[in-house]
Amino acid sequence: MAAKYELVMKELSAEIAEMRAGDQLPTEQQLAARFNVSSMTVRRALEALTHAKRIVGIRGKGTFVAEPALTKRMTLASFTESMRAAGRTARAEVLSAGIAPASADVADGLGLEAAASVYTVERLRFGDDTPLSIDRSQLPAELFPNLLGNDLTGSLYEILRRRYDVHLTRASSRVAAVLPTEREAELLGITADQPCLRVVARGSLGDGRVVEVTRSIYRGDLYELLIEPEDT
Structure with a gap:
């Protein structure tokens, strides 16, 4: 019973x-x-x-x-593509965008010389009108001249393909369960005790060189990540 x-x-x-x-x-x-x-x-x-x-x-x-949970496969599929597959309209609000010398950690992660110029773009990502994630992307400035002159409210990967003929593949993704900071919770419209998913994803060129690192915070109540085994 x-x-x-x-x-x-x-x-x-x-x-x-x-x-x-x-x-x-x-x-x-x-x-x-x-x-x-x-x-x-x-x-x-x-x-x-x-x-x-x-x-x-x-x-x-x-x-x-709750809003229906959205599933993102752990591939290089962009946020825009994931929203399209879920029948939602993706958009982004640019929180900050700039260029500055890379810190030692960032330079190491992107395989750059110390203090090489790096773009940092932070965006709040929406599915329809619901805030779902905060993305902070960093890329080498020398590879993508005038990147900040593009419309950054859409797909960053699409810009890289269309403007720079760069087609990235997924180098790695690291996932952890975290609590949001006060600022992150406010931006995502959640409480500070709402669990979130932190993803650090790296995109690479065909030769394996990492040229993009994105650190994202996803709402844990509306987002799930699907990890599928590779073919053996």
Whole structure:
């Protein structure tokens, strides 16, 4: 026989399927009275639905139907391409863009001489009107003259292909679960205790030389990363 919280979860799951993203659920107390169970039982059901990314809780406001989780494959597919595959419109808000001498770590990561000029472009990425990630991309200035003169609100990879005839391949991606900084949480519209995914991705030329490093923070409640095994 199914546990009480599983019965509550099953019925709530069916109701959520008929609701729209952003719709608010009743409070724990209201649900407990409705299902004639304890608040603890309702809390377990809500925790399971939160873990499944069906709902999201916002401290001080309540529990809401979550946006459908978006899946990004760990390939070089751009954010724009990932949004297109999900039926969403991608756009970016440029937070900062500039050129400066590379730090020792950045120069090492891009295989550059110390203090070589590097572009740094930080953008807030949206799927439709929902903020999903913050990207901070760094590239060698000598390879991409006048990069900052391009429209950076679209796909950076598309700019590299169209303007510079550079077709990158994925060199590596490193993923970690983190909590956002106060600034990141504010930009993404989440609370500071909402887990996020940090991805450090490197793009390389055909000869294996790394020419792009992007550090991204993805919303953990709306984003999942798919890692598929390589053919053997």
